[in-house]
Amino acid sequence: MSREKRKLLEELSVEQLIRLAEENGVKITMHYSPYSLSKSYLISILEKVPKITIDVITKFIKRKKSIGEIESELSSAEEIPQDVNGKSRDRLKGREFEKIVAKWAKSYFNADMVKLNHLRRGYRTKRPYEIDVWVHKERGILSDEFNIWIECKNVKGSIKRDTVMKLVSKMKDVNDAVEEGLSKEGRTFDYGVIVTTSRFDIDALEWATDYDIACFRYENGRFIKENEVDWI
Numbered sequence: 001m002s003r004e005k006r007k008l009l010e011e012l013s014v015e016q017l018i019r020l021a022e023e024n025g026v027k028i029t030m031h032y033s034p035y036s037l038s039k040s041y042l043i044s045i046l047e048k049v050p051k052i053t054i055d056v057i058t059k060f061i062k063r064k065k066s067i068g069e070i071e072s073e074l075s076s077a078e079e080i081p082q083d084v085n086g087k088s089r090d091r092l093k094g095r096e097f098e099k100i101v102a103k104w105a106k107s108y109f110n111a112d113m114v115k116l117n118h119l120r121r122g123y124r125t126k127r128p129y130e131i132d133v134w135v136h137k138e139r140g141i142l143s144d145e146f147n148i149w150i151e152c153k154n155v156k157g158s159i160k161r162d163t164v165m166k167l168v169s170k171m172k173d174v175n176d177a178v179e180e181g182l183s184k185e186g187r188t189f190d191y192g193v194i195v196t197t198s199r200f201d202i203d204a205l206e207w208a209t210d211y212d213i214a215c216f217r218y219e220n221g222r223f224i225k226e227n228e229v230d231w232i
Contacts, residue, residue, distance in 0.1 A: 002047075008057040009043045015119045017042040018128060020060050024052055054080070071138035097154040097218075101195050102133045104223055105150060112138045121183055146190040149174075153196040159215075161203040167192050168211050191231055197223050200226050 012020065017039065021027075026049055033147040036180070048054050096231055106114045113136040119128040132151035151167050153159055194200075194214045200208070200215050205227050208215050215226040 002032060002054065005052075005057065006043065006047050006078060007053050008054060009046055010039075011061060014039050014042060015128075016060075017046060018119060019117075020052065020057070021046060022127075023054065023060070024049070024213060026082050046075065053090060079190045094152070094154050096195065098132050098152045100218070101152050105135050105148070105169055105193075109135050109148060109225070111135045120174045121177050122170070123176035123180055123182060124173050147187050148191045148193055149189045150193040150195060153194060153198065155196065155198050158201045159194065159196050160201055160219070162208045163194065164204050164207045164211065164213055167194060167213060195223065 009017065013047060021042070026046065057141070072114040093118075099135040102114045102116055105111060113134075115136075118131045118134045120131060121128050129179045131149050135148035135150060137146050139145040149167065149171055151163070153163065171189045171192055174183070178185040178186060178188045192211075193216065194208065195215060195218055197218050199217060204217060207213075209227045209229065212229045214229045214232055217224045217226055
């Protein structure tokens with residue numbers, strides 16, 4: 001094996017190694033416990049995959065950003081585009097929209113920490129879930145600690161109830177993993193949010209309200225709350 005290839009892989013975190021594998025169509029065999037996904041275990045698999053070359057790893061490293069870099073980028077991001085209708089919305093790529101939502105969420109929820117594209121293990125699934133935006137607020141004198149899972153939907157069609165139910169299901173699976181002691185993270189998600197550049201159909205809003213999922217529509221640079229939930 002190439003020593004240079006292994007050295008590059010060692011620069012990545014466990015989450016980044018998983019992402020590298022997924023992006024290149026490499027299936028990671030899971031044992032029962034998520035603790036089996038150690039960094040050395042992942043490296044031992046990826047260094048043997050021919051298509052994951054030094055060039056592929058180098059390009060991956062260059063476009064990956066640390067949490068500190070992401071937060072710095074959020075704080076210094078350019079002004080949010082005002083027009084996301086039609087062709088302008090189509091040009092607003094998924095990752096770009098997630099950064100816009102993250103910047104808004106950090107301010108709106110007065111968050112202490114915001115993470116993009118965070119991976120979390122579930123209790124029933126073998127592959128991790130990707131959280132578009134994770135919002136964390138520390139416990140304060142006048143507030144309790146909370147964690148919010150935000151799904152970002154930059155789509156043309158309306159948001160249906162299955163999108164709401166998928167988020168509810170994913171949150172439950174991740175929270176169950178924590179409660180069963182199968183998660184290193186140790187934090188459960190208290191609230192869920194869906195933000196879209198499109199619209200919510202009536203059934204989606206009904207289900208979201210019943211399950212305390214907050215719905216926001218992003219239009220012309222504004223985040224418009226579409227339903228009423230107890231926690232906002």
